[in-house]
Amino acid sequence: MHSPLLEQLIQSLRCLPGVGPKSAQRMAIYLLERNRSGAARLSDTLALALDNIGRCEQCRALTEEVRCRICSNPARNKSILCVVGSPADLYAIEQAGSYQGLYFVLSGHLSPIDGIGPDDIGINELMTLLQQNPVEEVILANNPNVEGDATAYYIAGLLKDQNLVISRIAHGVPVGGELEYVDGGTLSHAFNGRQLLR
Amino acid sequence: MHSPLLEQLIQSLRCLPGVGPKSAQRMAIYLLERNRSGAARLSDTLALALDNIGRCEQCRALTEEVRCRICSNPARNKSILCVVGSPADLYAIEQAGSYQGLYFVLSGHLSPIDGIGPDDIGINELMTLLQQNPVEEVILANNPNVEGDATAYYIAGLLKDQNLVISRIAHGVPVGGELEYVDGGTLSHAFNGRQLLR
Ligand SMILES: [Zn+2]
Ligand SMILES: [Zn+2]
Numbered sequence: 210m211h212s213p214l215l216e217q218l219i220q221s222l223r224c225l226p227g228v229g230p231k232s233a234q235r236m237a238i239y240l241l242e243r244n245r246s247g248a249a250r251l252s253d254t255l256a257l258a259l260d261n262i263g264r265c266e267q268c269r270a271l272t273e274e275v276r277c278r279i280c281s282n283p284a285r286n287k288s289i290l291c292v293v294g295s296p297a298d299l300y301a302i303e304q305a306g307s308y309q310g311l312y313f314v315l316s317g318h319l320s321p322i323d324g325i326g327p328d329d330i331g332i333n334e335l336m337t338l339l340q341q342n343p344v345e346e347v348i349l350a351n352n353p354n355v356e357g358d359a360t361a362y363y364i365a366g367l368l369k370d371q372n373l374v375i376s377r378i379a380h381g382v383p384v385g386g387e388l389e390y391v392d393g394g395t396l397s398h399a400f401n402g403r404q405l406l407r
Numbered sequence: 408m409h410s411p412l413l414e415q416l417i418q419s420l421r422c423l424p425g426v427g428p429k430s431a432q433r434m435a436i437y438l439l440e441r442n443r444s445g446a447a448r449l450s451d452t453l454a455l456a457l458d459n460i461g462r463c464e465q466c467r468a469l470t471e472e473v474r475c476r477i478c479s480n481p482a483r484n485k486s487i488l489c490v491v492g493s494p495a496d497l498y499a500i501e502q503a504g505s506y507q508g509l510y511f512v513l514s515g516h517l518s519p520i521d522g523i524g525p526d527d528i529g530i531n532e533l534m535t536l537l538q539q540n541p542v543e544e545v546i547l548a549n550n551p552n553v554e555g556d557a558t559a560y561y562i563a564g565l566l567k568d569q570n571l572v573i574s575r576i577a578h579g580v581p582v583g584g585e586l587e588y589v590d591g592g593t594l595s596h597a598f599n600g601r602q603l604l605r
Pocket of ligand 2: 465466474475479
């Protein structure tokens with residue numbers, strides 16, 4: 210039905226997350242009929258990014274530089290380190306705008322059932338960073354789910370004999386959310402972590 | 408927040424239809440962290456497709472060949488021509504599997520308000536095809552909306568002095584649909600186009 214090369218393009222577009230056969234076909238037709246210059250730019254930028262973007266040698270964030278702009282920014286507070294499970298989490302925290310310390314980006318979370326252990330997610334590199342930097346507090350911002358909790362507790366265990374403040378981001382009701390739509394687990398956490406007003 | 412090259416990749420991904428800033432970031436991180444081989448294949452295939460895929464010289468379908476596989480298939484019925492508004496519509500009809508004639512793919516539909524006239528959508532090439540081929544019936548399968556109707560009536564007008572059967576695809580309730588969810592315009596068409604059962 211599609212010409213062989215068009216079929217190949219549609220299949221290649223399916224490597225994108227969330228793109229099924231219908232959207233891939235729609236994207237291919239759109240690029241070929243309406244936006245060839247955008248498609249050429251995408252092809253070039255993708256090749257350039259693959260050749261140049263790796264991980265920051267210190268925090269493992271995605272960057273084309275040896276050391277990322279956060280790690281090499283003298284204004285960042287090098288005594289606080291925030292551990293996250295993916296680059297997207299780092300961007301979400303940066304966008305919130307109130308955190309001024311350093312980061313460490315794990316490659317996901319521990320998941321023994323999938324054979325994902327400490328070596329696979331970068332725990333060794335995290336330990337190296339902590340040895341080489343004057344970190345005083347580690348904030349574990351791993352995802353608030355079973356794997357994220359397990360990973361946070363595992364890291365806390367490894368660090369328990371070091372002279373570090375270790376914290377976990379608070380669970381609770383989202384700001385601006387409605388209680389009615391908050392799940393029970395989150396509500397329990399919100400009650401257990403309640404703060405005195407006076 | 409993102410490194411300059413990562414930001415450039417995210418912007419490039421936004422040329423894809425339906426991809427906003429959040430999905431573009433998600434796609435960029437996924438490709439760089441999880442699927443570099445898929446990303447490399449996408450970059451290469453996109454470049455190859457842009458260099459090679461053009462329009463069939465006869466029906467204007469997307470193809471890397473001079474004449475597409477439908478136009479060059481001796482088994483297709485060359486006396487019937489179906490006019491559609493986009494390659495996606497051609498694929499939808501081919502997938503339905505019952506049509507065996509030729510196609511002509513217009514580049515969208517007439518839209519005087521947007522300055523889109525007959526020359527812009529390929530009406531001249533359609534007339535050339537009809538002069539050069541033994542077509543006996545033209546099926547106007549333009550979209551069932553205002554622009555599609557206007558385009559179909561415009562083409563029917565151009566062809567009125569030629570010895571051709573000209574038809575428009577039927578409007579009506581979708582097979583398997585529930586009347587309750589069918590819009591009023593479609594329901595009116597379904598009543599006006601009702602068929603005798605005996
Ligand atoms: Zn860094
Ligand atoms: Zn053709």
